[in-house]
Amino acid sequence: MKVRVPGLPAATPLRRYSPDQPLVDRPVLTGSAPGARIDLRWIPLAVTSHSPLAGEGPGEGSGPWSAIIFDATGITDVAGLSELHAFIAPAFRNLRPCGRLIVLGTPPEDCTDPAAAAAQRALDGFIRSAGKEARSGSTANLIYVAAGAESGLESTLRFFLSGRSAYVCGQVVRVRPAKTPPTADWTRPLKDRVAVVTGAARGIGAAIAQTLARDGAQVVCVDVPAAGSALAEVANTIGGTAFQVDITAADAPDRLASYLEQRHGGADVFVHNAGITRDRSLVNLTAENWSSVLAVNLDAQLRINETLLARNVLHPNARVICISSTSGIAGNRGQTNYAASKAGIIGMVQAMGPAMARKDMTINAVAPGFIETAMTRAMPFATREIGRRINSLNQGGLPVDVAETVAWLGQLGTAGVNGQVIRVCGQSILGA
Ligand SMILES: NC(=O)c1ccc[n+]([C@@H]2O[C@H](COP(=O)([O-])OP(=O)(O)OC[C@H]3O[C@@H](n4cnc5c(N)ncnc54)[C@H](O)[C@@H]3O)[C@@H](O)[C@H]2O)c1
Structure with a gap:
């Protein structure tokens, strides 16, 4: 059709x-x-x-x-x-x-x-x-x-x-050359792997959790306490577990690390998906609009990564995947705060890549373009249609498209892809 x-x-x-x-x-x-x-x-x-x-x-x-x-x-x-x-x-x-x-x-x-x-x-x-x-x-x-x-x-x-x-x-x-463990079953390439997904209660995060579980992972779904019932529903549907935490809380990295150590003996795949927007033109952007977006979208990822590595929570061959955005590559009107946070993710991934490779781990960013979610459904008709159409595939993507890309980067076999940014945008004309 x-x-x-x-x-x-x-x-x-x-x-x-x-x-x-x-x-x-x-x-x-x-x-x-x-x-x-x-x-x-x-x-x-x-x-x-x-x-x-x-x-x-x-x-x-x-x-x-x-x-x-x-x-x-x-x-x-x-x-x-x-x-x-x-x-x-x-x-x-x-x-x-x-x-x-x-x-x-x-x-x-x-x-x-x-x-x-x-x-x-x-x-x-x-x-x-x-x-x-x-x-x-x-x-x-x-x-x-x-x-x-x-x-x-x-x-x-x-x-x-x-x-x-x-x-x-x-x-x-x-x-690039990397120690690449063999994949026994290409239909369940994440079998026996423990995967964590932040912002998993809905939207793209829920799709990532479902896709990683389909590929065989045991999934820990993370979201804020206010999203607790939706989070529990996602976790129950996929046979995963739910962990409620605001990732910007001062003790969030240590609480997450302790939970992963105690419940799962560590983690193999960590997906930083939680993100927020507070769109305003620069002249109308308040300090709170700025700091809240940078705190959730960027600073929390940095602090969690630091703690997971310092406490050796990530197993050998771990895969860290960070959700950026084409806004962080091309910029977007009304999103100076959001684009700064999403560009910052790319900087973090590129800087951490070599050190992760030395531990036989990888870190990569996935930058979605226009994805059909509650957020994009709420856009005015004309803006939404333009967003959908300005790419080579002439349509918006689905949350599962981002999830499939995350799942590929999460595989043991993808050891040679590291410190990179993969756009899931249908080749949008926005950005490189
Ligand atoms: N929808 C798109 O078109 C699009 C495009 C590019 C990038 N992205 C990025 O993809 C990711 C998911 O987007 P989405 O559209 O599914 O968003 P969404 O708003 O539907 O879901 C985000 C989830 O993150 C959770 N979250 C927010 N703050 C949190 C915090 N402090 N601690 C823990 N959890 C928190 C929310 O409760 C929510 O469940 C975000 O990083 C977003 O920036 C989305």
Whole structure:
């Protein structure tokens, strides 16, 4: 069913994940430029084609493809980029609705030769433009795989191939070498992991709690005492536990740490989702509007992280995921306080990444764009419709889209993704 608003083009309903779905249900076209480093043979229904430059290309009549994956890791100069164009251009029109274009590259910053760095960085502009041209719910994303990280790519490739990444488009992710424990069951990748979600009583936090539980985690749902009954309901539905605390309270980090130690012996995944808005133009923004937003959205995360690390509450291979916002990247009228807090999260994640890696842990940020929640439903019609439409997928995302991205970053297999910001915004035109 198409979502229709009179006078506006219909948006394609996105293909979303469920554990009983196959990873792909139609052939996947895979190809590579000379010097490619990634083994793609494990991908179900893979049809491997040589580069069309060699005269054996897929041609316009082939497909429809579930996905097109091109390994460009070996491209070292501008001439080599022709392989990318020649392979993808004829096949792109035969991508099925809600299909995936995925390009694999080598991080440009790892290339010492300027021509190689230029060619690899060119992939970034290519994929962002292809994402804007993709039709019918299809997406385009780029994964830079550092040398030595090839075997740590699977969880990320699975995420981008599947319906889990329905609302993720035009993104550039780096996978670096890291100790990556094996994943026994890809339908329950969080089995036996203890996950904590703040702000879990409703909205995106409730969806994150549900998604982590579906993937096998034992979930501790955290929210303010005033949201106690909704919090208990979420926790009961997913067989998790509820812990009531205002995360800005002076003793909140220690109370949380003690609860996790006593009830669960620590935590494996910690999701900082609780957040508030107090939108006002800068000239009308009170000191309370400023400090309350910075306290909940940023300072509480810093203080909780510090305590969890100081008290060794986080287990080895822990994953910390912080919810930022595209407002923190692009800025937003009336949100100087909120955007400052959400940009601050990105600063924190980038600064903590290297130290977390040394402990075999990761910390990443997820920056949602326009997500269909009670907050966005309350917007005036015109503002809401503009918010929904100004992205490549021509629609708002769902809380589950943010949750699926959090769940991917929470996996043991995602050890090589660290200190990064992943936007879940349908490639909104706001922000980089
Ligand atoms: N909805 C969107 O479109 C959108 C877009 C970008 C980012 N985000 C971010 O996603 C996160 C969730 O957003 P949402 O729309 O689900 O919001 P929401 O208001 O529906 O839910 C936030 C939850 O956090 C809890 N919370 C607030 N202050 C708290 C505190 N001091 N201690 C403990 N819990 C507290 C609330 O009680 C509530 O249950 C927020 O960080 C928000 O900034 C949302």
